[in-house]
Amino acid sequence: MYDDGVNHRPEMTLAERKRRLVSDELTESALQLLALRGFDAVTIDEIVATAGVSRRTFFRYFASKEDVVVRFLADMGAGMRADLAERPVGEPPSVALLHAVRVPLATCAAHSERALRVVQLILRTPALLGRFLERQAQWRDDLARELAHRLGLGHESALYPRLAAGTALAAFDATLQRWSDADGAEDPVALLDRAFAVIAPALDSPEGR
Amino acid sequence: MYDDGVNHRPEMTLAERKRRLVSDELTESALQLLALRGFDAVTIDEIVATAGVSRRTFFRYFASKEDVVVRFLADMGAGMRADLAERPVGEPPSVALLHAVRVPLATCAAHSERALRVVQLILRTPALLGRFLERQAQWRDDLARELAHRLGLGHESALYPRLAAGTALAAFDATLQRWSDADGAEDPVALLDRAFAVIAPALDSPEGR
DNA sequence: TACGCGTTGACACTCAGTGCCAGTGAGGGC
């Protein structure tokens, strides 16, 4: 989770704060350049020159050029499974999933100045979109596993959990897309609620056993 | 669409047939090697050596190493929008979308010996999955546009068409995943029908205006 | 035969990403 570099938690050791500093500097430089000139037109050498570290160090913090951008969004979804696990057991899947998916979106809305630019960059850059969806596939698997566990289904590859998780993320994506298209003029959480109003009957369908 | 290299349509010019031959040879060599040893362990130099062409020629046929594998599946979805457009106008979205999405899946089932290996390779290789989902995002946009057109919605970025298209593709993906997990033991078209039985109420929801 | 056109292979080049190693600085034990 990006934290703007100003949040010096005293419980962090010096080494941890140094790492965070470098990571933030790299992220800042990268987003600046990439948003300005587009993903393909910027080389890693330029990013590290701006950040003032070596190229080798870049790859100690990020797995790839795409990773700098995608991490920003992807980290938001990391806790989805935990959020879903914390929902009360009696809650219907549509409500539990909505709350799980709502968290990262609310985080986006809270940091909209920066998050919006990142989302727009990702959505209009095929290479970034691919990496993002690759990450999202992991969220989907996590959600599906947790959902299967909640419903007491054997955790083998049943159809319903994957389908429900995929549907919830389709709502997430549609929301993100619309938020991006509207340049942030609409409230993403409200959009998500509307999307879930549509898909809820599917998520709670008795067909899903 | 892959055609096994034995289908020499007489109406093709010699040059076209030569191109097809090279493309098939490259695809064949690549799938062979990649399925055997994994995506990362095979270099393009090895692929072109097996196929008997130069490295430069490879990139005249495929945009990237991932492309050889992903094309195989991705080409199946190319006609989705056209298939959707051909459905009768009075048909509810759930039925029209089911038929559109069913076509590529039926093609998979028809060439299951080869298609299954490709799908399994894609689903368990993150880089390939990313590229595939990147392509699929284009299907989604195409379906959404066609759906908006069908429903007479202004083709601006309404929420429902994107959501419906994304949900239909979530069903497609869940089906593909289960088909892959079961090593082809289940009929993908039957699985897709079951998935659509679950999501149909969402696709036809009056909430979608 | 000669010309135009598309395909090919070879070469050089940029850039992403990795392995390796030596230097450095902070923190802890003596």
Place this chain on the structure above:
DNA sequence: GCCCTCACTGGCACTGAGTGTCAACGCGTA
């Protein structure tokens, strides 16, 4: 104070993906 460990760093060399360029080749046509 001194030394030792350990994490981080930069530099370097290397592999592999992907691209631009050009000369050569083969086919169809005038």
